[in-house]
Amino acid sequence: MRVINRHPGPALRLALALAPFALVLLAYAVASDLRLAVNPADKLLPAPSTILDTAAGLFTEGDRRTGRILLWHDTWSSLLRLISGVGIATAIGLATGLCIGLVPHLRAGLAGFVGVASMVPPLALLPILFIVFGLGELSKIMLIVIGITPVLIRDLSQRVLDIPREQIVKAQTLGASSMVIALRVALPQILPRVIGAVRLGLGPAWLFLIAAEAIAADQGLGYRIFLVRRYLAMDVILTYVAWITLLAFVMDWGLRALSRRAFPWMEAGL
Amino acid sequence: MSFVTAHDIFHAYGHRPILERVNLSVAEGEFISIVGASGCGKSTFLRLLLAEERPDRGVISIDGAPPAREPDRARGVVFQRYSVFPHLTLEGNLVAAEGLGTRWGRLHGAARRAARERARATLERIGLAHAAAAYPSTLSGGMQQRLAIAQALTARPRILLLDEPFGALDPGTRVAMHDFLQEMRAETGMTVFMVTHDIQEGFKLGDRVVVFDKPRWDPQFPDAYGATITYDFDARHGGIPFQTLKEDTRVLQSA
Ligand SMILES: Nc1ncnc2c1ncn2[C@@H]1O[C@H](COP(=O)(O)OP(=O)(O)OP(=O)(O)O)[C@@H](O)[C@H]1O
Ligand SMILES: [Mg+2]
Numbered sequence: 001m002r003v004i005n006r007h008p009g010p011a012l013r014l015a016l017a018l019a020p021f022a023l024v025l026l027a028y029a030v031a032s033d034l035r036l037a038v039n040p041a042d043k044l045l046p047a048p049s050t051i052l053d054t055a056a057g058l059f060t061e062g063d064r065r066t067g068r069i070l071l072w073h074d075t076w077s078s079l080l081r082l083i084s085g086v087g088i089a090t091a092i093g094l095a096t097g098l099c100i101g102l103v104p105h106l107r108a109g110l111a112g113f114v115g116v117a118s119m120v121p122p123l124a125l126l127p128i129l130f131i132v133f134g135l136g137e138l139s140k141i142m143l144i145v146i147g148i149t150p151v152l153i154r155d156l157s158q159r160v161l162d163i164p165r166e167q168i169v170k171a172q173t174l175g176a177s178s179m180v181i182a183l184r185v186a187l188p189q190i191l192p193r194v195i196g197a198v199r200l201g202l203g204p205a206w207l208f209l210i211a212a213e214a215i216a217a218d219q220g221l222g223y224r225i226f227l228v229r230r231y232l233a234m235d236v237i238l239t240y241v242a243w244i245t246l247l248a249f250v251m252d253w254g255l256r257a258l259s260r261r262a263f264p265w266m267e268a269g270l
Numbered sequence: 271m272s273f274v275t276a277h278d279i280f281h282a283y284g285h286r287p288i289l290e291r292v293n294l295s296v297a298e299g300e301f302i303s304i305v306g307a308s309g310c311g312k313s314t315f316l317r318l319l320l321a322e323e324r325p326d327r328g329v330i331s332i333d334g335a336p337p338a339r340e341p342d343r344a345r346g347v348v349f350q351r352y353s354v355f356p357h358l359t360l361e362g363n364l365v366a367a368e369g370l371g372t373r374w375g376r377l378h379g380a381a382r383r384a385a386r387e388r389a390r391a392t393l394e395r396i397g398l399a400h401a402a403a404a405y406p407s408t409l410s411g412g413m414q415q416r417l418a419i420a421q422a423l424t425a426r427p428r429i430l431l432l433d434e435p436f437g438a439l440d441p442g443t444r445v446a447m448h449d450f451l452q453e454m455r456a457e458t459g460m461t462v463f464m465v466t467h468d469i470q471e472g473f474k475l476g477d478r479v480v481v482f483d484k485p486r487w488d489p490q491f492p493d494a495y496g497a498t499i500t501y502d503f504d505a506r507h508g509g510i511p512f513q514t515l516k517e518d519t520r521v522l523q524s525a
Pocket of ligand 2: 312313314
């Protein structure tokens with residue numbers, strides 16, 4: 001039997017899905033063990049137990065001076081930046097995408113510009129953003145917005161163009177105006193795509209957030225990671241990395257669940 | 271007396287003529303079946319009737335009105351696919367047929383309740399009442415087309431344009447759809463244009479069957495000439511045994 005025709009059963013599927021995680025953890029544990037055996041004071045690969053202790057401390061114990069639990073404060077300010085940035089980008093992307101997809105004049109005017117703008121590397125603009133918007137929240141949010149909006153616009157305008165011409169014509173024969181077509185025909189049909197596009201955009205958004213925080217911030221997940229790097233606090237860094245991964249995963253999962261619930265007509269069609 | 275008139279229509283895509291010298295005059299309530307080889311321009315002609323595109327030359331008018339510049343409520347349409355809105359339930363699709371024409375594309379309050387009431391009645395009438403809350407993608411092709419026709423008729427268009435509406439259906443469903451269409455037509459007295467590849471279907475449903483074909487043919491450049499109406503059969507009285515070639519066929523008329 002060909003390998004492409006052989007499918008794992010449910011139990012094996014679960015085992016196979018977990019295996020890579022187990023392997024990475026195992027590889028880390030072994031490597032850390034080897035290094036610590038040579039030099040017990042080694043900071044590069046702290047033992048898994050050390051990381052767990054540190055993590056427990058980070059999540060529960062307050063700062064020595066202020067008593068605030070820094071991890072939660074970092075999480076809060078980072079999430080705020082991320083969600084504002086992604087939210088603004090989505091709103092702009094959706095509105096512009098609808099316009100480009102539906103209105104030929106706007107398409108003629110904007111499509112080329114957006115195509116070029118999406119080629120500008122956003123991180124190269126970061127210094128300009130700091131100069132223009134200062135070192136506060138605005139520049140970080142703007143980086144996320146600038147970084148993911150062009151891609152969102154391109155994706156969503158293409159989705160609007162993908163709506164079968166027949167439906168747009170049908171709506172016209174039912175008397176719909178351009179605005180009604182945008183609101184009642186195109187918008188509801190691309191909303192599921194919006195969620196898909198946001199899920200794809202979240203990865204770059206995290207990247208831009210952490211980059212901006214690493215360079216100029218006084219709070220935030222990225223800021224903390226780059227701060228403790230100076231003390232080679234690998235246990236803290238690894239905890240933060242795992243925490244960020246978990247946050248990103250939960251967001252992705254939540255968006256997927258949302259799109260399943262909110263758009264039953266999509267599911268039925270698939 | 272002529273309700274829909276197409277006068278001397280020329281239409282080309284780029285340098286490729288698709289239609290040339292198409293003349294057609296249709297009385298109100300007539301059912302016109304359109305047949306012809308694949309790619310000869312039947313759908314193009316329908317798009318011109320729909321005013322989705324405007325002819326390069328010539329005039330199409332409905333009831334003496336000036337030629338339309340874009341699709342409007344006077345023209346109902348059912349395509350072979352994608353004719354209903356996938357994001358609306360069956361009931362929603364019929365309500366939308368009334369609501370999309372309003373300022374915000376939506377009915378409210380009493381008007382909405384009345385429209386839903388009518389939508390229910392229509393669904394009952396077309397045998398889809400059990401699926402009122404379902405989405406179109408859960409329906410079979412025949413049911414979707416039935417919904418599409420009902421949706422188009424809800425807007426009370428003056429002409430109904432059908433582009434191979436039953437092309438994707440199995441023969442049994444097709445016959446059921448013929449009955450359905452004939453009933454709807456008897457009820458509304460609608461003027462209908464239907465493109466089909468099934469000549470029997472064309473004769474069964476139509477009052478006239480018009481044939482699109484290229485009267486001139488250059489073997490070196492198959493694209494050099496466009497198609498026109500080469501035959502215009504009377505399809506009434508059960509069709510085939512009684513067919514007569516109408517005298518005003520336009521093939522030999524010079525431009
Ligand atoms: N928008 C367009 N731009 C350029 N060429 C087109 C366009 N639409 C149709 N054509 C061409 O015009 C010709 C006629 O197309 P049309 O769809 O009207 O044919 P048809 O008679 O409906 O064929 P079928 O029976 O296959 O549906 C085809 O050769 C097609 O390639
Ligand atoms: Mg066609």
